[in-house]
Amino acid sequence: MNMLATPARLSTADDDFDAQFKARLHWSADTDAAIEQRVADILADVQQRGDAAVLDYTARFDGLGAAAMAELELTQAELKAAFDGLSAVQRDALQAAARRVRSYHEAQKKASGESWSYRDEDGTLLGQKVTPLDRVGIYVPGGKAAYPSSVLMNAIPAHVAGVGEIIMVVPTPKGEKNALVLAAAYVAGVTRAFTIGGAQAVAALAYGTQTVPKVDKITGPGNAYVASAKKRVFGTVGIDMIAGPSEILVLADGTTPADWVAMDLFSQAEHDELAQSILLCPDAAYIDQVQAAINRLLPQMPRAEIIAKSLTGRGALIHTRSMEEACAISNRIAPEHLEVSSNAPHRWEPLLKHAGAIFLGAYTSESLGDYCAGPNHVLPTSGTARFSSPLGVYDFQKRSSLIEVSEQGAQVLGKIAAELAYGEGLQAHARAAEMRLQTVPEMRMSP
Amino acid sequence: MNMLATPARLSTADDDFDAQFKARLHWSADTDAAIEQRVADILADVQQRGDAAVLDYTARFDGLGAAAMAELELTQAELKAAFDGLSAVQRDALQAAARRVRSYHEAQKKASGESWSYRDEDGTLLGQKVTPLDRVGIYVPGGKAAYPSSVLMNAIPAHVAGVGEIIMVVPTPKGEKNALVLAAAYVAGVTRAFTIGGAQAVAALAYGTQTVPKVDKITGPGNAYVASAKKRVFGTVGIDMIAGPSEILVLADGTTPADWVAMDLFSQAEHDELAQSILLCPDAAYIDQVQAAINRLLPQMPRAEIIAKSLTGRGALIHTRSMEEACAISNRIAPEHLEVSSNAPHRWEPLLKHAGAIFLGAYTSESLGDYCAGPNHVLPTSGTARFSSPLGVYDFQKRSSLIEVSEQGAQVLGKIAAELAYGEGLQAHARAAEMRLQTVPEMRMSP
Incomplete structure (x- = not known):
């Protein structure tokens, strides 16, 4: 079996980067x-x-x-x-x-x-x-x-x-x-x-x-x-x-062994042919090393076929102008898993706005988070990290507002509420508030 | 115009209470x-x-x-x-x-x-x-x-x-x-x-x-x-x-002026004919007073027609054996607005498990909460307070997990993660964890 895993090689300096990038990312959640x-x-x-x-x-x-x-x-x-x-x-x-x-x-x-x-x-x-x-x-x-x-x-x-x-x-x-x-x-x-x-x-x-x-x-x-x-x-x-399908985005400054990064990309790709693995890095030579590691390590993997299809079909190695630009692109993707594979991860973390989970530093492989670091591995996919969160205790709780208005408080709040309620044409709302006033005014009609 | 607002009069002591109660509560969120x-x-x-x-x-x-x-x-x-x-x-x-x-x-x-x-x-x-x-x-x-x-x-x-x-x-x-x-x-x-x-x-x-x-x-x-x-x-x-349609449930021990409670029931009913107003009370004489207040106050209300239709069609005055039973029934309903109209509201509040907002004490009319007490008035309806919460700051935020595994931590977590990953047949996950170990073992196949 002679398999190749060739993620798309993009550069933010390319004229058509935006179009290529959008085409790679495209994933429709529309149901049939x-x-x-x-x-x-x-x-x-x-x-x-x-x-x-x-x-x-x-x-x-x-x-x-x-x-x-x-x-x-x-x-x-x-x-x-x-x-x-x-x-x-x-x-x-x-x-x-x-x-x-x-x-x-x-x-x-x-x-x-x-x-x-x-x-x-x-x-x-x-x-x-x-x-x-x-x-x-x-x-x-x-x-x-x-x-x-x-x-x-x-x-x-x-x-x-x-x-x-x-x-x-x-x-x-x-x-x-x-x-x-x-x-x-x-x-x-x-x-x-x-x-x-x-x-x-x-x-x-x-x-x-x-x-x-x-x-x-x-x-x-x-x-x-x-x-x-x-x-x-x-x-x-x-x-x-x-x-949706699982995704990893690795933001690398070139200080992590290339083999580690390659294996992290594999560990997402092995889930499923539609899984997406992306590397963002300002160092072109390092990207070459990661591609070389991919070529060298792939044949050892029992799930090599799935990995190859996923990386070739949906993967990307993207050369950026800087780590700052890499962070900005990561925010556009809002990835499920985001590895900050850097020796200064806390320099970049504040720039990262949207992600399901952020893995900081070379030792934090996504797989440690998947199984046992502690945080939840059920994470928002397909860019939904823009508005949703990892599964958590909060998903199994709900909240009830508590309000206890004091007699004194009712004198202040009653007038405000009545004014607004009359304005909305809801006279019973207004009247219920006014009944709690020490001096109950005549009922008004709405304006 | 001679209008009557006659909420269903139920008692938990009735043989067919459960059936009558379910029929009153029924509301289908099914879309057309x-x-x-x-x-x-x-x-x-x-x-x-x-x-x-x-x-x-x-x-x-x-x-x-x-x-x-x-x-x-x-x-x-x-x-x-x-x-x-x-x-x-x-x-x-x-x-x-x-x-x-x-x-x-x-x-x-x-x-x-x-x-x-x-x-x-x-x-x-x-x-x-x-x-x-x-x-x-x-x-x-x-x-x-x-x-x-x-x-x-x-x-x-x-x-x-x-x-x-x-x-x-x-x-x-x-x-x-x-x-x-x-x-x-x-x-x-x-x-x-x-x-x-x-x-x-x-x-x-x-x-x-x-x-x-x-x-x-x-x-x-x-x-x-x-x-x-x-x-x-x-x-x-x-x-x-x-x-869904708006609802109020008033849990009354008979210490709040009956007019106030009647007006609070109106203030929900005036929203819409499908709105639901329910009173739960262990004191039958007090329920009579509330019905009398409803009859007396209704003609003054500009939205009397909507109020009458809502109360007669979907409202209920329920006589319970005790306040404890009233709390239990409230939990079955999981109301959007829950007024604890009692002079000892903190006695009952701990018994209340499901509600969008809980209004404690006679001065806390729902309308104060609707407009200006502070808590949000966008609340879960139709029993969804069993699993959802008032609109809040948390609806406009999202969370990203943060994980930074230390070199030492990776030695412990790597072995656990690899074991579980091999068990799931995800060898790249296992290998990514093992690569972070100081002594990298041979790669295993899955069981």
Whole structure:
């Protein structure tokens, strides 16, 4: 097998850089109308027929027949048995990763997820009460892309938030179960687990069936059917984000060994042919070294074929005029994973506005973050880091405003509110405010 | 006009309470397939033809013809002139409300919207960097339901978050502009404003046109077309929530004047016939007093007809066995606005799990919160308070994880990550972690 991985070689000094750059980046999240219609039908059917519909679709799409939903539930004993069946080194690795992920999310909760309140000069109390969701569903992809680390990354923040019940769904095509996924569910403390997937699993979680409990929010990545189903049930339940192909952007000043950078680009490319790996660097000679490392290391990789297709089809090595320009281009991309592969990463970090996760310095390979550094690996893709955030404890909490107006405060606020309410033609609003005044004025009509 | 407002009278002691309660609460957020298709067509057209399409739809739906989009832009001078044209008392009320809303959201940002980080025992840095969105769009309904207070509630948190540009859209059917809305845009510091609305305005903001800049997120309520359009562009841009009819739930122990409670129920009911006002109270005699107050006060209200339809069609006065039971029922409803009309509100507040905003004590009428107490009045409706939060500074910020693994940290994390990556069959991930080890092991195949 003679494979080549040749990412596009661009330079910001090229006249047509903008056009080339846009063409490379282009990715459309538009869903297919046919998929949308099939998903709508599946959702309606599960909403109406419950378990029976889920069983039908599971038999049809996953080749997994069952007489009753109970047969598709994984017991806690099965999850524990899967964990016990792992090698000691795998068990330790899973638990160590879980520990670090938990500890990071506990810090996150403390920093930004606690209730708060204050009283103003009139003694009026204002604040927000932060509470966990009651019950959430986590979708774990099955088959080839079954990632136990995703179980930890979804379930642990929910636990830290204080969610009462965590319901996992994971398709097991032809009944084939992934022991690491089951073990991760055990380690992460999943409450109940069902071997169902696709739009039918999303529907079961969103509407509830005779057996699957209705949840308040569904998180976790999936294929086009799952993404379309999540978008469609949004409003009935909460959802996290719609995941696109994974991406890495490496911003290099040339001080990291080129082999390390090449392997980091591979580690994104090996996910999937549509994954995107991009290098931005002001040093042309270093870019040559990275390409040479790619050529040298590729043949060793078991997933070389996927890596080659991804790098050649969607990858890019971009020569920039400066690190500053590289940072500006990174902000245009708003990448999911952003490595600042520099010996002065804190010089560049303040210039970086949009990214799911920022990996600082040569030792911070993306893969350390993917598994066990602590931060979540569920990150906004396809430029959505411009407006969304990593999955976190905050996704499993919600806030209620708290207001307690003092009698004194009501005298001040009542007049302001009444004025504005009359202006909007909402006289009952105005009157409710005025009734709290010590001297209640005559009711006015609106202007 | 002889109108009656007769909310359903239920008791938790009734045998069929559950069925009656569910029937009263029922509200379907399902969108109409015909609306969905028309919205999809409008979005595609605006995406393709830009300004020209927006102009066509604005002429057709709003009866507002213009030769170019520039004619539909409101200048800063127009916004200021609208403010200057108000009465002094209206100007003061708008500014006082804006000041309080700003100060509350500044406290919110401080409590839960700042960047944080820490170093673990290996010197590895972990945290999150919080940054504002670059540019947001706020949708302000026009016509009858044009609420200047909504301009403040959307634009001010965006400002406090540090958003660079705030683009407002507000339909002006037949060119009729609401001076208070324009003045509120001036007070809130809106960057640019266009007199467009409907799905075409959402499309213009989501995709950008020759004249309307593309935004990162769209917030603000609208009709069924706007809601469907927001849901459809979700992923291309961020959106806040999909708003349903407004609701109030009053949890009363009988210590608040019955007139006050009746007026608070009115102030929700006057919004719209589909609005929902519910009273939960363990004291049957007090419920009678509230009904008597409703009968007495209704004829004075200019919006009596809407109030009567809303209360009779969707309202309920529910007699409970106790305040504890009332709290439990409130949690099942997860109301948008929850008044704890009690002389001991802090006794009940800890029992309340799901609500958009909690108004504590007799002086805290919902209308004070709607306009000027400080907290946001854009709140989750239709039970979505189970999983979502008031609009806030956090809606205009996003987070990027920060990770800087030390050389020492890489020795520990590298082994864990490699073990899990080999387990998932992702050898490049494993290898990237192993390359950072001081003693690089041979590459393994996956199990």
